[in-house]
Amino acid sequence: MVTSDLIGNPAAGKIKRYCIYCIFVTISCVNPLPPEHWPELQLSKLQVEKVITCGRRLHPPLYSHVVNFPRLEFPVRGCYENKIEVGGKMVTVKLLPGSALFAAPNCWNLPAWKPGLELMSLLFGAKQIGISIVTSPRGRRPQLAARKFSISTPQTGPLPPLLEALTQLQATDGAPEIFPELARALIGCVRQLLRQPALPAFSGRAHRLLESVCVFLQNHYQYEITRDSVAEQFSITPNHLSRLFQTHGHMTFGNYLAHVRMDRAKHLLHNYNLKLDEIAARCGYYDAPHFCHAFKRLTKTTPVEYRLKARRI
Secondary structure (H helix, E strand, O other), X not given: OOOOOOOOOHHHHHHHHHHHHHHHHOOEEEOOOOOOOHHHHHHHOOOOOEEEEOOOOOOOOOOOEEOOOOEEEEEEEOXXXXXXXXXXXXXXXXXXXXXXXXXXOOOEEEEEOOOOEEEEEEEEOOOEEEEEEEEEOOOOOOOOEEEEEEEEOOOOOOHHHHHHHHHHHHHOOOOOOHHHHHHHHHHHHHHHHXXXXXXXXXXXXXXXXXXXXXXXXXXXXXXXXXXXXXXXXOOOOHHHHHHHHHHHHOOOHHHHHHHHHHHHHHHHHHHOOOOHHHHHHHOOOOOHHXXXXXXXXXXXXXXXHHHHHHHHO
């Protein structure tokens, strides 16, 4: 479990890495289909009265959550404690049921998984909306259990403009009282999508599974993940996962993960003055030389050359 006394303590770096890794590898995936209506039932119980927003001015801490699509998270039970950036300062916030955390694209949060927490997350990817409930059981081990579900992201209708309104409101420090109304409307849109008739099981099942795996990788790229660990998350074999990417994604699993990590590395190089070893750690690489080798292999330029060129534009 991550505790505040470990954050920003260089001497505790190895301990913090170990704790985070334990949390990740013990996640268990429950089949999201039976019962079929659990996401809609959970969303129907939410009463969002307050929304806290994350910023992106400060460097994202090691192992913080940061992706390039919007996220909305709310505790169903227990206390959801986070370190976030507000007004250029890192602060600790504690969310209870009835409150929500909104992270616009590229904004970060660093959660502390307290025992007894049950958290629901909506991840609004370009093609898929990922819905998950993560539970942190009471006990000594920092073990998390997750249920996952996904639906296609609509390109028309009220959901895209609601997301854009939330993002713009966060970027301009808009009136706090407007956020809960927009969040409730967004949750209502997701509930409506869940009520729509599902496609036949044979229609695009592999494609939907691939999209779900892609959303998962985009949300966990900073951890030490492997083909085997991701296959276990989705209750499929590693060979099945490889065939899924080669047949429907037209690239290998390793190449896709590398491209996700490079995309995040480019964002960090362009927007923050982080050292190369700090960027490497935030993108799932062991050290700076390994990161630099992978970066040059995929982009045909070094990280330093990319940073200089990107900042001249």
